[in-house]
Amino acid sequence: MPDNAYEDLALGLMSDESWPPLSLLDEELADGFRLYSSTSSDTVSTSAPFSDAASSDRESTNEADYIDDSNSNKDAGRLAHIDDGPYSSQKLLSSSDIVETLSSRFLFENDCFEIRPYSMSGVGGFARRDLAPGEVVLLEQPILRSNYDDLFRDFQRLDGSSRNVFLQLYASDHFEPKRVTIEAIWSTNCFSIDPDCQGLFAVASRFNHACAPSHNLEYRFDPTTGCMIFNVGAEPIKDGDELTISYGFGLRPIDLYRYYGFRCLCGACAGLTDEEISMNSIW
Template sequence: MRPWRSPRITAPVNAPHLPASGAAHRRQRLAGRGTAVAVAVTALGSAAARRTPRAARRSPGTEPRGEARSSDVTLEVVEVFGCGLGTLSLKDLEPGELVLAERPVLRFDASDAALRRAERRLAQLPRAQRDAVLELEDSVSFGPKTFRGILETNGMDCEGPVSSESDPKALFLRLSRLNHSCNANCDYSWRQDIMEIYAQRKIIAGEELCIPYIDLREPRQVRRQMLKENWCFRCECEVCSAWTVASDARRVRLGELSAMMYRARAPERLVRIARKLLRLYKEECINAQSYRKEACKFGYEASLRLEDVDLAPRFARLGLQSSLICHGPAHEETQEWLEISSLWS
């Protein structure tokens, strides 16, 4: 099964984003000091300016594809007890190693009209590809599987241009075989029309590859309820099975601190929140590096505002390390972190 909603980090409702204009203001305030801080802010502002707003991008083609590749990794789809089909790695993997990259069979968005169009396109696929799609899980439909149910069950969030205000989605054949875990050992990254799966920690040959379907910063009861409502299964992963009150408390606190981080304005407070988040992610042993990268981004910008030339490079190094594991070396975000980190070397 695959997530309909992205486990990617998103700001709480009405939370402010980090604007390029803020970086420009700080450049002006630090102008003439000749410090590494001023140079680093310039790099951060220019990196932000290179991003293209989603609303300004053109709509992509929706031709059926579905090509997949792996980085010399042999994967095997097998029956997993209590989970249906799952995917195993047949070799050891290091953190940040590419597990699999796949082009989507179909791209669509979440609006009702777009889903109807996507259903028609799936029905027009070549017989072999259509049969492969119909083998995917459908946790929505009552009775026989439907293309609509498969799309809603397996559609993955992807960054990219769409023609409406709905979130863009993509359907994959191989990636849809990755099951959920509340401490997943893999995570996904969208880059240049390809979804890439990266190992988030060291993985031993024969271990099942899992990704998060939901935000992991929720207590077990909430996580299980979300998974039951959206994908019709009760999570029995190692985190849920070995549940403790302390684990729930840490995850609830992580969610609270993350929301506070988007609302906070004082740089001193932002730095404290970012450091607490990094400590709690380590204590809770959450593998997904996207959470750490989020905290590093806020901590780095706040340390620049404080002109702290000791703390800023530490956040920069941690942000680069997390981005490498999240996205690999070629991703735009990793390149931005490389540019920032190089200024402090």
């Protein structure tokens, strides 16, 4: 495969005429899309799926301390952010803005898929054309690498735009009521990068789960590029189909409910009855 084969699939790079291909690590990718280089020297080696949200039981902290921009550090994280241009209305600061925007706007698109709202579960990814088995649809660098111990400190080091992207991601209301939004967003969306480190990905966070064997994307973390790479599984995907991933090997609907707080509606599993839900209510 040629070196630049993935360029137009990297986060922030649009393959249509208005978004000419640029180098993956260009700081200025296109109007309104920038990808900041990380100063982190972390090495990563595995492609484990979502982190175990159930294992995090940390004390809450005053969230207001962590959403002040004044100390922003542009180099603390990687970001393909939404600023101007066609995505200007996604420069989001409040949860009401987020809700309004998610209900009416496309969130991201490249040659292969788009992230858009739909009725089942907020937003999801949908194929924009037929996709072949094995085809790479997205390479994405995390906007933040962290872990549950360092999350608030690392969040504080993000620049203001990265924080806004972070804060517009979906936060499950399943997590402990006193848990602050930052931690709920992290728990809902982060992917494991290695045993001690997770990553938050602005676009990949929008992929919904489907139970095996019906999920149609595979993913792995590539330490060389620092990207999570998403490719089509063994079966082709048709234009318009939802792109789905597995949130974890062997997870049953009851595990999804306990760990992530949602009733799986993927259609491939039996789901959960009301009785099972009430028997497993956590709060």
